[in-house]
Each structure stands twice: as C-alpha cells, then as structure tokens.
Amino acid sequence: MADQDQASEAQLEGQLAEGEDVALWTGLREAAVEAMRRAYAPYSHYPVGAAALVDDGRVVTGCNVENAGYGVTLCAECGLVSQLVVTGGGRLTHFVCVNADGAVIMPCGRCRQLLFEHGGRRLRVWTVSGLKGMDAVLPDAFGPEDLDEVVH
Numbered sequence: 515m516a517d518q519d520q521a522s523e524a525q526l527e528g529q530l531a532e533g534e535d536v537a538l539w540t541g542l543r544e545a546a547v548e549a550m551r552r553a554y555a556p557y558s559h560y561p562v563g564a565a566a567l568v569d570d571g572r573v574v575t576g577c578n579v580e581n582a583g584y585g586v587t588l589c590a591e592c593g594l595v596s597q598l599v600v601t602g603g604g605r606l607t608h609f610v611c612v613n614a615d616g617a618v619i620m621p622c623g624r625c626r627q628l629l630f631e632h633g634g635r636r637l638r639v640w641t642v643s644g645l646k647g648m649d650a651v652l653p654d655a656f657g658p659e660d661l662d663e664v665v666h
C-alpha cells in the first residue's frame with residue numbers, strides 16, 4: 515500500500531491547482547481507503563470507499579453495501595450522505611472515492627446527483643483527471659433551485 519500511497523500523492527501533486535491543499539486531499543483519500551476496507555461487496559468484489567470534508571471541518575465517509583437483490587445495492591456515496599445528515603448536516607466541500615487499490619475513481623451518475631445536492635457547484639472533487647469543481651463533474655446539474663423556478 516505504501517507504493518500506492520506515494521503514487522497517488524505524486525499523481526495528486528501533478529494535478530494540483532493553485533491553492534489546493536495536498537495534506538487535506540491525502541488525508542481525505544486515506545479516510546476513503548479506511549472506509550473501503552469496511553465495504554460489503556460479496557457479489558462484485560469491488561469495494562469502494564468515499565470521504566468528504568464538511569464546511570464545519572467534519573470528515574464523513576461511506577462504503578458500498580451490496581445486496582442479494584443487486585438493484586438495491588448502496589454506493590459508498592449513499593452512506594457518506596447519510597452520515598452527513600445524521601451527524602448534523604452541512605455542506606460538502608471536498609470529496610474523493612477510491613477502489614480496492616486505493617486508486618481514485620469517479621462517482622457513478624446517480625451519486626454525482628447526490629453530491630450535487632449536498633455540495634453544490636463549488637464542491638471540489640478529486641477525479642481520475644485531477645481536481646475539479648462539481649460544475650465540471652455534473653455540468654448543468656438539476657438542483658434545488660430548479661424546483662423553485664416553477665410557480666403555480
């Protein structure tokens with residue numbers, strides 16, 4: 515794992531935009547790896563861990579939880595968002611998710627919507643192609659303000 519950690523840090527440093535905090539991102543990735551180790555993935559054998567920083571400084575995590583009824587499987591982001599809400603809410607500011615190798619992976623389409631709801635356009639996401647804003651991860655996203663635009 516140490517080699518992977520170093521590779522990931524090197525990858526991150528190569529992708530860092532001005533003003534990004536390497537220690538913050540590597541700490542979040544480590545939290546995601548810890549969460550991944552607790553995943554319940556007996557069917558896919560593809561454990562995933564996710565971690566995010568909240569605007570009050572909390573770190574929330576989640577792991578995927580599969581089910582014999584494959585369609586009701588929960589992604590790691592589902593657990594993370596649940597932990598966010600049950601521990602007091604707030605806005606997600608930084609997010610990363612990893613696979614069994616500790617490598618950064620992308621949230622699935624549904625989970626991008628979950629992250630947008632709780633982090634908005636300014637949520638920073640460590641993606642497979644570097645650090646990006648949520649507005650790039652889910653362009654022209656449908657969000658809470660869209661509901662307000664329809665008046666009856």
Ligand SMILES: [Zn+2]
Nearest residue numbers: 589621622625
């Ligand atoms: Zn997902």
